[in-house]
Amino acid sequence: xxxxxxxxxxxxxxxxxxxxxxxxxxxxxxxxxxxxxxxxxxxxxxxxxxxxxxxxxxxxxxxxxxxxxxxxxxxxxxxxxxxxxxxxxxxxxxxxxxxxxxxxxxxxxxxxxx
Amino acid sequence: xxxxxxxxxxxxxxxxxxxxxxxxxxxxxxxxxxxxxxxxxxxxxxxxxxxxxxxxxxxxxxxxxxxxxxxxxxxxxxxxxxxxxxxxxxxxxxxxxxxxxxxxxxxxxxxx
Numbered sequence: 001x002x003x004x005x006x007x008x009x010x011x012x013x014x015x016x017x018x019x020x021x022x023x024x025x026x027x028x029x030x031x032x033x034x035x036x037x038x039x040x041x042x043x044x045x046x047x048x049x050x051x052x053x054x055x056x057x058x059x060x061x062x063x064x065x066x067x068x069x070x071x072x073x074x075x076x077x078x079x080x081x082x083x084x085x086x087x088x089x090x091x092x093x094x095x096x097x098x099x100x101x102x103x104x105x106x107x108x109x110x111x112x113x114x
Numbered sequence: 115x116x117x118x119x120x121x122x123x124x125x126x127x128x129x130x131x132x133x134x135x136x137x138x139x140x141x142x143x144x145x146x147x148x149x150x151x152x153x154x155x156x157x158x159x160x161x162x163x164x165x166x167x168x169x170x171x172x173x174x175x176x177x178x179x180x181x182x183x184x185x186x187x188x189x190x191x192x193x194x195x196x197x198x199x200x201x202x203x204x205x206x207x208x209x210x211x212x213x214x215x216x217x218x219x220x221x222x223x224x225x226x
Contacts, residue, residue: 035215043204045157045217052213091156095215100145102208102215104156 003027004092004105011110013082020067021077021108023092031097034075036066039089039107048090051075082112116141116209120218127197127225134193135221137207142187147208148180151220157206163190197225 005024013019025034036048051059051066059066067076079086092105117140127133137146148160160180161169169182183191194201202225207218 033213037217043151043220043222045206045208045220047214047216050213093157093215095210100210101147101159101162102157104158106156 002105003103004094006092006105006108008108009106011108013079013110013112015084015112015114016081018078018080019082019110021079021090021092021110022074023076023105024072024074025092025094026073027094027096029096029098033095034066034068035093035095035102036064036075036077037091037093038086039091041088045091049077079110084112084114086110087112115214116143116211116216118207118209118216118218120207120221122221123219124222125224127223129198129225131197132193132195133197133223134191135205135207137190137192137218139188139209141211143209143211144187145210146184146190147210148182148190148192149206149208149217151204151206153202160192160205194223197223199225201225 003026032053034051038046049059049061049064049066051068058068063080065078089107089109091107093102095102119138146163149157151157159172160175161171163169163182163184165184165187181193205221
C-alpha cells in the first residue's frame, strides 16, 4: 500500500491566488514527520516545510502553510499569493520514527498562470 | 542548515561504463542517503550510508550495481556500475538535521 498519496498530478492557479496541494499518508507509527519539497525543472529538491505528528499547531513558513489534519491523515500544502516562480513539481514525503528514510509521493506539477 | 555539494551535476555516459557520484557535506552527519529519480517519477531510496559500516540497500537495489563508500562523516560516493539506458535518472544524496532533510543539487545521468 502506498504510504504517501498525492492525488493531483497537475494543478493550475492564477498568479496572486492561493492554491492547496493535497497529500494523504498511511502509517501506524505514532511518531512521524511530514515534509514538502519543491523541485523546479533544474532538478534540485528545495525543502519547504515540516510538520511533526505531535506538533499542536500547523506549520507555517512565509507563504507556505501546512493544513495538518491528523485524524484524516492529511497534510495539505497551502501556497498563498502564488508567484510565477512557484511553477514546479511539489513532493510530499514522510519519515517514520522507526527509521530515518523519507518516503515520497508521486508529486503534483503546479503551473502558475499570469 | 547543512550545505551539500554534489558532483558531477550532469553526465552523458556510454552503456557498460561506470560513473561515480560524489557528495560532500559541510558538517558531520551520521547517515547519508542516496535516492534515484527516474524520468517523470518520484524519488526512490537506493541505500543508507553509515560511516564505518556497509551501506543498507533497499529492495530492488544491490551493492554490485550501486556500490557506496562512506570513508568519513562528511563524504560519500555512489557508483552506478555497468550502466544501461534504464539507469538514466537523477541521482540525489541527502542528509537530515532534526526536522529538516536536505538534498544535494542532483546528478542528471544520461546513458547512451
